[in-house]
Amino acid sequence: MPTEIAHAKLNLALHVRARRADGYHELETLFAFVEAGDVVTVDPAATASFTIHGPFAALLGGEGDNLVTRAAAAFAAQFGGGAHAITLEKNLPVASGIGGGSADAAATLRALAGLHNVALDDPALFAIADALGSDVPACLLGITALGRGRGEQLAAIPGLPGMAAVLVNPGVGVSTAQVFRGWDGVDRGPIGTGALLDIARAGRNDLEPPARAVAPVIAEVVAALAAQPGVALARMSGSGATCFALFEDDAAAQAAAAALSRPGWWSIATRLI
Numbered sequence: 001m002p003t004e005i006a007h008a009k010l011n012l013a014l015h016v017r018a019r020r021a022d023g024y025h026e027l028e029t030l031f032a033f034v035e036a037g038d039v040v041t042v043d044p045a046a047t048a049s050f051t052i053h054g055p056f057a058a059l060l061g062g063e064g065d066n067l068v069t070r071a072a073a074a075f076a077a078q079f080g081g082g083a084h085a086i087t088l089e090k091n092l093p094v095a096s097g098i099g100g101g102s103a104d105a106a107a108t109l110r111a112l113a114g115l116h117n118v119a120l121d122d123p124a125l126f127a128i129a130d131a132l133g134s135d136v137p138a139c140l141l142g143i144t145a146l147g148r149g150r151g152e153q154l155a156a157i158p159g160l161p162g163m164a165a166v167l168v169n170p171g172v173g174v175s176t177a178q179v180f181r182g183w184d185g186v187d188r189g190p191i192g193t194g195a196l197l198d199i200a201r202a203g204r205n206d207l208e209p210p211a212r213a214v215a216p217v218i219a220e221v222v223a224a225l226a227a228q229p230g231v232a233l234a235r236m237s238g239s240g241a242t243c244f245a246l247f248e249d250d251a252a253a254q255a256a257a258a259a260l261s262r263p264g265w266w267s268i269a270t271r272l273i
């Protein structure tokens, strides 16, 4: 049964550079992925079906409109391949800045591409990902990369595989569009050059102030992560509200995840891939 992990995405830094006429924003972002993720399974079937289960399934409001089924429909329109039985194990919080929906769509495309002998670097597959959302091309590749444009212009960069990471979501969903609308319009400059951890630490997430205005608890989460022993970087990811921290070792990450376990909060220790 073709199974793909929809790895959670982190924005180790996210610089908003300009507002565009098409309603999107010009970004520079350091994309990284962690081991933790949703799980998508795709099987050829006589009739199409889609089921969601897992800890955050209820937050998706049923099996109707979903980035997984949208990805499957776009794949079928382009490449054919017949009907599929698709399941989604929803382990990641929804609308949370770690690209859960984007990662699910990308995992669906990877599974279908594998089943139907479509190369992962097929430009038509990339075009489907691009049309599904700004983060879907990055999730399709699933590698550490510098993203430009609205996030779809990708250049691979050396990552930090195995580095310990903690993800914490304070249980509030925030709208990506609303957070972008709250950006103050000030271009604070590009991401630097050098080793990933150095340029990430020297960078910032320009969406953190507008996200904090929507969900003030984000400031508390970042401060709590930054105060943990062994922390190398603590920041909000994407448009929030999930925050992450990178740690010297797994033991420090596990201790931090335990220290940040509060009622209504989701926290996990994982690793960069």
Ligand SMILES: C[C@@](CO)(OP(=O)(O)O)[C@H](O)COP(=O)(O)OP(=O)(O)OC[C@H]1O[C@@H](n2ccc(N)nc2=O)[C@H](O)[C@@H]1O
Binding pocket: 011, 014, 023, 024, 025, 026, 027, 029, 096, 097, 098, 099, 100, 102, 132, 133, 134, 135, 136, 149, 150, 151, 176, 177, 178, 180, 237, 238, 239, 240
């Ligand atoms: C902020 C980021 C950073 O990686 O991540 P998330 O918070 O979603 O995880 C992404 O840029 C989000 O990408 P994605 O979630 O795919 O967004 P899309 O569906 O393309 O766009 C949703 C809305 O966000 C705004 N948007 C998105 C991307 C961008 N570069 N500029 C924008 O202004 C637009 O208002 C758009 O209508």
Ligand SMILES: Nc1ncnc2c1ncn2[C@@H]1O[C@H](COP(=O)(O)OP(=O)(O)O)[C@@H](O)[C@H]1O
Binding pocket: 060, 065, 066, 067, 068, 093, 094, 095, 096, 097, 098, 099, 100, 101, 102, 103, 104, 105, 176, 238, 239, 240
């Ligand atoms: N499979 C999916 N998983 C998560 N969200 C989905 C999915 N399909 C559609 N969505 C919708 O996409 C929106 C963005 O979700 P998500 O990708 O989790 O957030 P973000 O892009 O902020 O990380 C949510 O509001 C949700 O309703």
